[in-house]
Amino acid sequence: DxxxxxxxxxxxxxxxxxxxxxxxxxxxxxxxxxxxxxxxxxxxxxxxxxxxxxxxxxxxxxxxxxxxxxxxxxxxxxxxERSIPHIGDHVDDITEIDDDAVGDPVIPVGQSALARERASLAVATPERAVTIRDLNHIAIRVTDLARAEQFYTAFFAMDLLGRARRSPQGGYISLNGNYSWEEARRTGQTADVTFLRNGPLTLALQSLGLGARLEWGLLDHISIRVDATTFLNLKGQVLMRSYELLAVEETAFVFRDPFGTSWEITLQGSTSVM
Structure with a gap:
């Protein structure tokens, strides 16, 4: 072929x-x-x-x-690896995905939109007691905040939204845009949290301190869907950097990053491997 x-x-x-x-x-x-x-x-x-x-x-x-x-x-x-991913073999799997889990329903080619509409009208959908509008952020605990910033901004091409310090009264105090890690270490005013974003994904990196011990299991994994180009790029980086691969399929893989967080990377429309 x-x-x-x-x-x-x-x-x-x-x-x-x-x-x-x-x-x-x-x-x-x-x-x-x-x-x-x-x-x-x-x-x-x-x-x-x-x-x-x-x-x-x-x-x-x-x-x-x-x-x-x-x-x-x-x-x-x-x-x-073993073969070039079959970009398109996952199309048929779209019909097996729970529409409520992915948002708007995906209508396969060839299915009548009118027939789908009539079917949806025949069943009364109960009103949800809890309605989640969006994902605010995912908080990840790290021991070296500066190094974590460098990794996630480079690996996932994330943008820096801002940094903050914990307030003695609770909450956070935003730090200005001229923040320098070297100056912050010298003055003892290092950031406690960094916010990063790429598209719908926002990370809140929370510093535990260099001497802290991280335990796996606090967070099972984070799953994101990407396009084919990004999928190949990230998989190549994981293999070349020898990160731990936890699961591998043709249209999905899971790896553990240097900070102990497991990431599931899937192609749009493919099923999870976790």
């Missing part, structure tokens, strides 16, 4: 090179098996065919076998 998307003159070489570049889209690395089947059928007069890795390195099919070439691709792109 592969398709040649782009055929163009070879780049990165002399202008008179007789080679062509082919960009192929495939759902799995089984495309390498297909390439070798075709390559072997060409006989002794077969041309010099090479695979260009993400790093730019060119590997000759003649100099490798099927297994070694697949291994080279996995080392070059560690997020590939």
């Amino acid at each position: 592969a398709q040649a998307l782009v055929v163009r003159n070879s780049h990165g070489r002399d202008f008179d090179e007789p080679y062509l570049d082919l960009t192929i889209a495939a759902h799995t690395l089984r495309v390498i098996e297909t390439l070798y089947d075709w390559f072997d059928s060409l006989g002794a007069s077969r041309p010099d065919i090479r695979i260009v890795l993400h790093s730019g390195e060119r590997l000759s099919l003649e100099a490798h076998n099927r297994g070694s070439l697949v291994g080279a691709i996995r080392r070059d792109q560690p997020w590939v």
Whole structure:
């Protein structure tokens, strides 16, 4: 199941090179098996065919076998793992998701909107006693607040909303935007909480102090849904940084970050693995 998307003159070489570049889209690395089947059928007069890795390195099919070439691709792109995720295989799962759990109902293609409306009118929905409008934030306890800020802003591309100190009378006192960790440590006025946000997700990082001991189990896990590009990017970072993987599926994975928090990352429309 592969398709040649782009055929163009070879780049990165002399202008008179007789080679062509082919960009192929495939759902799995089984495309390498297909390439070798075709390559072997060409006989002794077969041309010099090479695979260009993400790093730019060119590997000759003649100099490798099927297994070694697949291994080279996995080392070059560690997020590939066993296969490229089947982005679209999760579409049918949408009909199995609880509409109340994800907000507005998702209507699959081909289903009559009028039929769905008539069905919904036939059953009286009881009024909810508790109505939750939105998620304010998720509070995470950390021992090193400055380091936690750096990790979450970089890993999840989160924006800094603000910092605050605990008030002796209770509550928090906001710190100004010119806050500096170096100056705060020198004066003993370090922040006690930092608020970060990316889209609908807001984190409140609460400092316990460098000498505190964190116990797992206070929070089971946090689950977020992302698009395909973000899914591959985050999975690649988790593998390259050797974070602990707790569960892995084609359209979802769970890892534990350096601060002991478990994150479930799922593709839009896919089911949970936790």
